[in-house]
Amino acid sequence: MKSIHISTKVNGDAMEFVCAPDESLLDVLRNRLGLTGAKEGCGTGDCGACSVTLNGRLVCACLVLGAEVDGAEIGTVEGIATDGVLHPLQQAFIDHAALQCGICTPGILVAAKSLLDRNPDPTDTELRYWLAGNLCRCTGYDKIIAAVQDAAQKMRAA
């Protein structure tokens, strides 16, 4: 298999890599770019632990080929905090005990941020459906919903 050379932007930084044509963006991020924040929980788009944004759209990195992202902009959990300051969502997850084991947390933060970027004031139902593709096995989701709503409220007030 001939490797492909790709130029892309991850969290605003220009990056280049080579990858096999059938290599997923998730494998590229984790194994070639050292960004292990996105997790592989299933590899089939059923758990959301690898959620990232691709040109502003929320996607599962396991369902994107590395070869597809030439010229694209990718956002991962590593890019959510700026200059060492936590994003309100990140702070709210800590404050509300919205994470336990934390393996789903990066994906949920990327997904929740993607929603709040579009809809700063979602209902609980909208939030629950938006996050339906992000499995969490520890929390029962209750505190996740509370944390996102609290962050949304703080972001609206800011």
Add this chain to the structure above:
Amino acid sequence: MVAVTLWGSLRVFTNGRASVEIEARNFKELLDGLVAAYPGLRPQIERGVSMALNGRIYKEAWFTEIRPDSEVVLMPYMQGG
């Protein structure tokens, strides 16, 4: 002597008795006494048992003191999640 309550499926090794009396001052002596008096209990005791002493469960603790008036119940060794 200490009266020890056994769980039901062990009674085939104690002539059908649900409770047996053993001379013991601690868990270790109790287990040794049980095996000596009822050799059929040996495999289960070697696999592991817990002891409830006055309602509190001990998983190992050979030298836990047992008094003659203590409530002593033998239980399977448990594992959790």
Add this chain to the structure above:
Amino acid sequence: MRYLRPNTAAEAAQSLADEPGVTRVLAGGTDVLVQLKAGMVEPDLIVDIKHIDGIRSITAEAGGFRIGAAVAGAELGAHAGVKALWPGVVEAFELIGSTQVQGRCTMAGNLCNGSPAADSVPALVAAGAVARIVGPKGTRDVPVRDIPTGPGKLSLTKGEIITSILLPARPPRSGDAYLRFIPRTEMDIAVASAGVSLTLDAAGKITAAAVALGAVAPTVRLVEAASAAIIGTKLDDAALSNLMQAASAACSPIDDKRGTIAFRTQVAGVLAKRAALIAYSRAGGSK
């Protein structure tokens, strides 16, 4: 394996036709990458069609809309015009997968995956949608209902790709709806589904109807008897009961991990009834 990213449909079709090995067309990738991961397929060539000119656009055409083959669910869901004309098709498309999958999945991909349980297909069939196909020998238009021929099987020939799907214009007082049954509220494959499209006269009587069922037969089934059961009625209880019976009678499902024959047969009838009621209301009918 090779990865190609052609800029024209003709180029894509030619490279697919020229490849002697296994090929896969990549649009949203939400099925293809799962197949790769599971080792179900090891393609020699993957053709990414997303960079074909015009393939990501939605354009008005003859009173309807032409949906490019690489338009993602989230993009169609944001299109007010299509949503107003064919709400059932849009809601069917939007039911596919999670928010993450919606960012990538396409109707053409959903159709070409060949699953009898594909969500968008019953709605497209009920809508009378037509796929535009480009192949090495040129372009042809084929009704969506004629594309799947069995589980995983299509009427497309080697080298052919779907480049767009046309949702036709429709008469006034028309409505459509799609419902599916899944065990959870999200993230499942349809166990049974129904798409209904209908048109009313000024008095609220149904003059035309199409009822398509999913996940209850090897391909999506357009049920003439179900349409007949409601044409000429105002969806009174007797018509609904006949519709349910006709829909259930048209089912020939399988028992599998997702549902039983009895369950699918029963629920397909229930969904046809409920979808008909929504479509009727959307067409302006009142009960």
Add this chain to the structure above:
Amino acid sequence: MMDTGHKRIFKVVGTRPPRPDGIDKVTGRAQYGADVSAPGMLTGRILRSPHAHAEIVSIDTSAAEALPGVKAVVTSKDFVFQDDDFFRDVQENCMATAKALYDGHAVAAVAAVSPEVAKAALKLIKVTYKQLPHVTDVDLAMRPDAPVVQDGRSLETVPAGMSANVTHHSEFGHGDLASGFAKADVIVERSFTTAATHQGYIEPHACLAAMNADGRADLWCCTQGQYNVRTLCAALLGLEASQLRVTASEIGGGFGGKTTVFIEPVALALSRKSGKPVKIVMTRDEVFKATGPTVTSSIDVKIGMTRDGRITAGEAHLRYSGGAFPSGTVDMGGQAAFAAYDLAAVRTFGWNALTNRPKEAAYRAPGAPQAIYAVESVIDELCQNLNLDPLDTRLKNAAKKGTLSSYGPTFDDIGLIATLEAAKKHPHYTAPLAAGVGRGLSAGFWFNFGGNTCVTMNINTDGTVSVTEGNPDIGGSRASISMMAAEELGVPYDKIRTIIADTASLGHNDVTDGSRVTFAVGLATIKAAQDAIAKMCARAAKLWGIDAEAVEWVDGAAVPAGPNAGKFPPMSLAEIAAVSFQTGGPIAGHHEFHADGAGVSFGVHLCDVAVDRETGATKVLRYTVFQDAGRAVHPAYVEGQMQGGAVQGIGWALNEEYIYGADGRLQNAGFLDYRVPVASDLPPIDTVILEIPNPGHPYGVRGVGETPIVPPLAALSNAVSRAVGVRMQSLPMSPPRILAAVMAHDAKV
């Protein structure tokens, strides 16, 4: 006695400080099993049986070994033969020897320079199988003519003449059943089944092993117990414990499923053979097929009740299968089944049978949810038959201090009645029910464990404290341990950092199981703090020139114990620490022990559901959890355990199940068709924490992690049964099952 703490005013315990692992987890920096790499690392992959049951006639690895880039291939021959049944079962489960016992059973493994080469190498391994008849259903496996999964595994307690698949038999209880049932006005007898479910942790098992030719090895893995991993791997590979250092990664969920080994010994064997570090990461498909789901069960329950709601006798027959290897989980089911009730006559009979399924692993309160589901369902039906309030009926029969429990011992202080009363008083219980909505409730119980535990606490010269414990943090324990250290030492929470040691850095700790960590590690932390305090008091005494006995510790400082001791201002921990080098050297407290006295825990769950009678779909409308936590050290994390456990139980009740085809192969080895609850499936999960202190812990702490998965099964089943007017007897209550029950019922009416 340890009861002095109960009335104390807590300063840190009971507050909700941020977790120390929080920032790492929200920024993506936390390192889980699959997140580390080593220079020169190889990729390990495992070849698995496609058959439910097959003799392994031969394995030819020569073609794989010849493939460029393949550095090692291992089979069962690469492990040390184990005499002991327990170790041999672990080893056989990691790598099959003579037979493949289930779909997905490992038969060989490779290490190669890349995932692609490893994948290609697997295809080159030629395994010749001779397929054997299989059995995956527990009732069928118990038939005398059933295919035998493993012969010669029956314990001495199993009566002769049964199928060789029956490995365990146990009986618990007391009193005379016949006379108990004779006193009943109504007797209900029902049979139930529950499907196998999986813990469903989102992080697949992953490890990185590096082993040298001299037998020295390092292993990084996601586990609930690094010491147990060391014990098992050392045995399977013939290593000395001191030479194998195991480091627990951050763990992405366990719930009991990461209390044993699957890939770790394989990675070590590959590393030993190749001389290079080897990383193995399971795919999700492998997790479902080849790690440890729960038992499946088939249960008969018979309960007699008087007209006024007193239970006169209870009897249960429990048939569990823990898969292809012997399992004693049914013992715990039999002990727990009737534990919530004060009964004069009670008896449970348990059986475990081998089936061609993966070896069961623990899952939150193993064995209890199934048994209690069956018992609580029958109690609910009796309440319906006799028109009794289900809460009052449970209160009338509830176990309390002094009750002879159904599993033998007499209960000490327990919180069941308080928990039931809290549920009765709660607005949820009296909220009006809409038409078609059913309300269900269930009690639940779990034992909770203690176990072997070590803690070291270093007093740093700048007045901060480093705590080292040995249990992976699966529920916020680094926070709760730091809180207990802060409480006992009298210093602020943020002066303490708790880390989890590798196996070389601290003595043995049992696995994180049985809801033991906050109890047992907490207790060790308190004792280690007391040890450090004694040393600090001695230093202060030296500085003051008085006897050590004349110094006591108050609010984080040494003070003279009374007017006779002399008049000195308090000397803080920081002040003592600052001069520790000059007063005798570094100061550390430590404690190593086997913790006993974990208090049992009870919970009561209440739920409202609406069922669509035309499709069998269930919607959970409202859910409230009531549980005795003894003492909630960090209440938000206690709530999190209650909510998470409840939702796992809801999944078990409604949709989660292992589905096997007629060929004995697993049909739904993925999150698409193994349906764990998603956010949109659920309402808020309300929680009410009760605090009935555990007399066995100075702060009153009880384990809280497992009990919450127990009640949801019956709470949901009772709610659904009441909503549709049909008694459900099988889990999960998937829509096809509910619809079939409703249609059968409607056809009769």
